[in-house]
């Protein structure tokens with residue numbers, strides 16, 4: 001079975017020791033029913049299993065465990081990430097920016113997952129000038145044009161300040177380029 005980014009991230013969260021529903025929900029940017037659905041899929045494919053524990057006040061608590069199969073899946077995925085990271089380092093050193101861009105276009109969350117699984121980290125990415133590879137880091141939320149250090153960018157608070165209509169799904173972590181900002185309409 002092919003797992004997607006969220007599935008793998010949840011497996012990773014369980015491996016990191018987040019074993020309760022609430023704990024996993026806190027690190028995942030997911031709605032409750034979405035998380036339930038993924039946990040069901042992971043349970044059915046025997047990547048995780050769950051037990052119930054009784055809390056101090058007698059309340060029942062769901063505890064999620066990683067199975068051997070789940071552990072193996074993570075190890076396989078880590079191998080892939082480590083290999084890709086070595087490839088990316090080679091490309092970065094060789095100055096093959098186009099190929100790096102293509103890798104991220106093919107798999108937008110790859111570097112984010114590398115950071116999540118500690119294959120690399122933010123200081124390393126900064127040092128190598130590779131932070132732009134993080135999904136959504138420096139891209140305009142609407143047109144996906146790259147926002148460099150020198151381009152003007154507009155945040156959710158700017159949109160609110162001008163009483164423009166907030167683009168659907170835009171969050172405080174996103175920015176807009178000047179073109180897209182100017183095209184926004186008033187409420």
Ligand SMILES: [Zn+2]
Nearest residue numbers: 140143177180
């Ligand atoms: Zn834009």
